[in-house]
Amino acid sequence: MTPKIISERFDVKDNHRFATYSANGGYTSLKKLFAMKPDDVIEEVKKSGLRGRGGAGFPTGMKWSFIPKSNDKPKYLCVNADEGEPGTFKDRLILERDPHALIEGIIICCYAVGIKNAYIYIRGEYDFPLARLTAALEEAYREGYAGKNIKGSGTDVDIVIHRGAGAYICGDETGLIESLEGKKGQPRPKPPFPAIVGVFGCPTVVNNVETISALPWIMNHGADAYAAIGTDKSKGTMLFSISGMVERPGVYEGAFGVNLWDFIEKSTGGVKDGKRLKAVIPGGSSSAILTADEARNVKLDYESIAATGAMVGSGAIMVLDEDTSIVKALEVVLRFYAHESCGQCPPCREGTYWLYEIVHRIRAGKGRPEDVDLMLSICPDMLGRTVCVLADSAAIPAASYIKKFRGEFEAMISGAHAPERRLHPGGVNLESRAL
């Protein structure tokens, strides 16, 4: 049985309130925390093998250790709650149902790294999660779990919630920092990395909500307990947002190392209405696609999925059944990235739109035989050529959808339309809307 780490208290009534949270063992990790040296906390997190859950999967403890030890500049924590990757909706649950775990995690991170000011950059559309988080933060201040001298430990952590304004690119760590500074949300060229020059020019840790929320459990149960779950390199558990053509879409916590399709099937009851599985997108819309065979034969961990060319990403698993048009799916994905490109780098600004134009034309029945190869030749010119990975996020799915389902594209171009129904149940009719 998979242990529940993040979603442990999701179903506890009123868990978003301080009284319930603390009655169920909340904030107990702090006692142990304040007894440890900050460097030992970083070591503990390194030992746990916790990796960033925002999409890149970078080892969290290592990220913290890049922060310079000197005290000549203030240091900051930015919690990335700008959950924007299409298909991802797991941070939302944490914010709504377990906001105090996030606050507890923030205290742990800040204590370990020596940070006194934390920002939570929350996605602008998250009204209800924002209300829950704000209320929880007020409680935390009232109860002495935020602000000056937390519970007499001498540790100060001020937490400020900053609301985004609706740009996907502000979920990129440097885009987030720019936006937080009051500028247009555009990623910065790296290096320097945020650990050296981050928000307001100061060393900054940027961590995802889920990453931070896993810290209290690790502190309570020890790094070894966490590292015992999962595989050698992908340790612990992760929240997976499963959507698409499955019986029970939703957020499910899973340990790494299990078979991908088994996990999906056990969690959600398998493909909806007994249809045949066509493909699985394992890590959000910017991931490459897996065919049904690949999905049935791959293990759910960072390394195994990466070996197929796809990624675990933010854990947004999308299931496509036999009636789903891959061409239309790609059109929706590319429309999104063309719309969300910040416009700094030509390969992304122009490339995402160019790809969208071509697939849109194919979908509109005006495709040309050479269009498939044209798209395939554009994709490599977008990979790794830009400031951030948004161009890659469009080029990777485009190339993989075409390579793995080339027949569908060619059929649509030649007029023999592939079966097509919808991308997901209840989805809006995107094609009628102008880009």
Added chain:
Amino acid sequence: MSVNITINGRKIVAAEGALVIDVCRDNGIEIPHFCYHPGLGPDGNCRMCQVDFAGPRGNKLGISCKTTVAEGMEVLTDSDAAKRARASVEEMLLLNHPLDCPICDKAGECSLQNYYMEHDLQPGRQDFTRFRKEKAKDIGPTLILDQERCVLCDRCVRFLRDVAQDEQLYIAGRGHEAFITTFPGQEVTSPYSLNTVDLCPVGALTSKDFRFNSATWFLKNTNSVCTTCARGCSMEIQSKKDQVYRMRPRLNADVNGYWACDEGRVNYQFVNHDRIITPFIRRGVDTIECSVPEAIAEMRTLMGFKPAGQIDKPSTRRVVVLASATCTLEEMFLLKRLARESLNAQILVARHVPDGADDHLLRRADKHPNARGAEMLGLRVVDLQRGGVNEIQDMLGGDGVLLTVGFNTHVEAIAPLWSSAGKVIALSGCRSALTEAADLVFPGRTFAEKDGIVVNFEGHAQQLRPAIETRAESEWQIIDALIASLTGALPHPTIAHVRKAIMDGVMSLGGVDLLKLGLTGARTGQTVAS
């Protein structure tokens, strides 16, 4: 400290911390770029300067404008991957580019155009309707914006924000819908706005002053100096036949860096019209054109000498020589000799252009290019706006002869003088109220036709070079001829001889060799705090 790197297999020693793109340029390898500019630094958005970096795990593309050199670094600027990366950026930029090169002012000096010639030369694969944005948008007194041509390199935005410190442009919108624009309801009014036209790698920002005036490849470039204020920015004068078309700053780290102000750039119009080419004598309401020797004879008469031959006795009339502080060092030097040694006259250098204001970047309140040069020659500089007029009127004593030199513009400041002088002789290149009032007028040259030296307020000497042709003789030759006619001294054969004489006679030059000023000039020994 220096580091050893290789560029395309060539071993190169570079300064630690230098940018790869700079090191390449200094070693003769120009890497295409849009957003990087040495005066603005890198931004990293255009992706055009990608080169290959060899590493233990194979080659990796990176932008050369943001990468600093490191010991042992191997740079490949023309590997297949690097060339492909740059060609693809070029292709992406051309996707929505309007391709209106035939009517674009930038054609011929456009980076996008040049890089296309360098990289691709293939027909476009673009086959959708190009994005429409605003064209020929009036965004201020000096600029026209074409958003379709823009490659969104952000240079103009960064210049106005970081250098001019006057943020008046920004990139609005996102993705392929992004565009450069002004803040709502506002215009670009920065006194340095025209630098954005030079910075613009394409024809998105064009100058109202130069727009549609000439194809760029017809223009001749002359390295000269701006004479609009005491800064003396290094400029290139771009001309065709006897007309100046535009002026642009050129790099001079000691004076102006990469920049120049709008005022200086457009201060050439007076060169192109209402010029005086031949001397003339005024007889009542008539003017009689004459030759230079005839004019010299007339001058002698006006000053109370015999019309010809060396002077045997001092003039009976009081003579005041008044030089504009816009005159060159050579002219002032010879005028001093004329006044002190030949005429026994008073000589003053006048500030006659109304003051502006100092600012944080380049512009100086003093609008004369060579007041400092006058001081170095030991000449007294008077300010006509501040009591100088009365002083000179006293010298003239109601019937003296006033010889004015170099007052091409802003002559109204000396109007009280010519009405109170007995006779007025003007050596002037442009028709004005002064030349209408003068009894004798010698032709003159403007900065665009002169060879001469000016010294800026910091004591930096630079050389003006003639950009356009004129039949009018040089001021220094006319002054030299006047001296010759009065004293019998031999005229200087060339201007280099005048410079030699200055170096021999003026101690305050601090060892500067006026014959070897080069393109960016030299700092004279004495400097004053700015």
